[in-house]
Amino acid sequence: MDISRLHLFPIKSIHPTPAALLGPGAHEMIGVSAAQLGMRRVLLMTTGLRGTGIVDEVRGVVEAAGVSVEVFDRVESNPKDYNVMDAHVAYVDAQCDGFISLGGGSSHDCTKATRVVAAHDGRTINDFKGQLTLDNPILPPHIAVSTTAGTGSETSFAFVITDTTTGPHNHKFASFAHPIAPSMCIDDPVLFMPLPADLTAYCGFDVLAHAAGAYVSILDAYPSWGPALQAIELTFKWLPTAVGNGYDPVAREQMMYAQYIAGLAFNSAGLDITHSISHAMSARFDTHHGMGNGIAITRAWEHNVAANYTKFARMAVAMGFDTRGLTDVAAADLAIAGIARLAEDVGIPQSFTTLPDYTKSRITMNGFPPVSASSADVEQIAAHALGDVCTMTNPKLMTPASMASLVEDSLVGTRS
Numbered sequence: 001m002d003i004s005r006l007h008l009f010p011i012k013s014i015h016p017t018p019a020a021l022l023g024p025g026a027h028e029m030i031g032v033s034a035a036q037l038g039m040r041r042v043l044l045m046t047t048g049l050r051g052t053g054i055v056d057e058v059r060g061v062v063e064a065a066g067v068s069v070e071v072f073d074r075v076e077s078n079p080k081d082y083n084v085m086d087a088h089v090a091y092v093d094a095q096c097d098g099f100i101s102l103g104g105g106s107s108h109d110c111t112k113a114t115r116v117v118a119a120h121d122g123r124t125i126n127d128f129k130g131q132l133t134l135d136n137p138i139l140p141p142h143i144a145v146s147t148t149a150g151t152g153s154e155t156s157f158a159f160v161i162t163d164t165t166t167g168p169h170n171h172k173f174a175s176f177a178h179p180i181a182p183s184m185c186i187d188d189p190v191l192f193m194p195l196p197a198d199l200t201a202y203c204g205f206d207v208l209a210h211a212a213g214a215y216v217s218i219l220d221a222y223p224s225w226g227p228a229l230q231a232i233e234l235t236f237k238w239l240p241t242a243v244g245n246g247y248d249p250v251a252r253e254q255m256m257y258a259q260y261i262a263g264l265a266f267n268s269a270g271l272d273i274t275h276s277i278s279h280a281m282s283a284r285f286d287t288h289h290g291m292g293n294g295i296a297i298t299r300a301w302e303h304n305v306a307a308n309y310t311k312f313a314r315m316a317v318a319m320g321f322d323t324r325g326l327t328d329v330a331a332a333d334l335a336i337a338g339i340a341r342l343a344e345d346v347g348i349p350q351s352f353t354t355l356p357d358y359t360k361s362r363i364t365m366n367g368f369p370p371v372s373a374s375s376a377d378v379e380q381i382a383a384h385a386l387g388d389v390c391t392m393t394n395p396k397l398m399t400p401a402s403m404a405s406l407v408e409d410s411l412v413g414t415r416s
Contacts (some may be wrong), residue, residue: 202289211258213393227265321338
């Protein structure tokens with residue numbers, strides 16, 4: 001029997017990404033771009049930017065192009081289903097015809113979801129889960145404007161929303177459809193500069209989780225490998241500087257590119273259990289997604305490394321290690337040591353039960369329980385993570401026992 005042509009995923013799906021404007025000063029083109037897309041009145045959706053001046057600045061740029069603006073600033077971190085529905089009411093009441101999302105992944109994902117609701121006469125967003133075939137694929141135009149270097153959501157055809165109707169515990173779900181990709185994205189490192197150091201670090205580990213997850217994913221999307229490795233290289237080189245001095249223009253610009261190209265990578269290549277664990281933790285405790293990735297990533301790499309030593313060895317090279325003369329196993333060990341060292345250097349917490357008082361916890365998380373590590377918590381979070389779409393493309397098969405072990409260690413353990 002000839003098995004030479006067999007492959008787990010022989011056909012690679014390369015998904016659409018939006019037109020993009022990248023670089024210092026790009027945000028000054030938001031208004032012109034909105035007008036070119038035919039927008040006359042936009043809903044500007046944002047979160048966590050009150051008092052920074054960024055919302056007022058962007059609003060002024062858009063209005064200067066003759067496009068009127070209605071601001072909706074009630075998007076929460078880890079956006080909830082009711083955020084989407086409230087935004088849809090604001091969109092309809094203000095008679096808007098397009099969207100601008102301003103912020104990180106929460107703003108972008110909530111906006112993408114709201115566009116789907118708007119195109120389907122206000123149906124609840126909880127009706128739109130998983131791989132979607134939209135009854136109406138013509139969504140309102142959308143410009144995604146990033147103020148963090150982490151999300152990659154501005155590049156992707158997916159969104160992640162927290163369903164708060166699922167009983168005693170919330171559940172995060174991901175949805176996918178080609179029309180969901182924004183009409184345009186704008187990444188301007190000037191807008192990243194006010195981001196606090198802790199969130200800069202957490203968002204940077206979101207970049208690493210995107211890049212590494214895309215590279216080791218069993219989808220083996222070859223066109224994503226180059227961007228994934230480049231994003232790893234840029235993040236290891238520039239994230240410590242961006243955390244140490246947020247007003248370093250080169251570091252902010254390089255992290256902007258790392259975010260963008262990591263987004264290009266995972267948009268078609270998928271991810272791994274790093275994201276599965278972070279999704280489940282943030283659904284339960286409303287913790288910051290990037291921080292969750294930072295806590296989970298070392299554990300995920302240690303679990304997955306034996307499934308593909310060669311890929312982890314290649315990531316070690318991208319991280320800056322000289323692996324000449326080393327076996328793939330020895331080089332892969334360097335990669336795991338390197339990710340743990342970077343996490344330590346930029347202030348990623350050791351575990352979810354040792355969280356410091358950080359920027360997000362001072363802003364929101366109202367109504368969510370404090371992080372705990374009871375057996376019931378571990379069981380519920382592990383079940384959530386095991387069913388997450390990112391687990392499907394993890395390089396090593398997960399079982400309830402192996403996932404529970406990783407979840408428990410993420411809750412109470414220490415990095416190697």
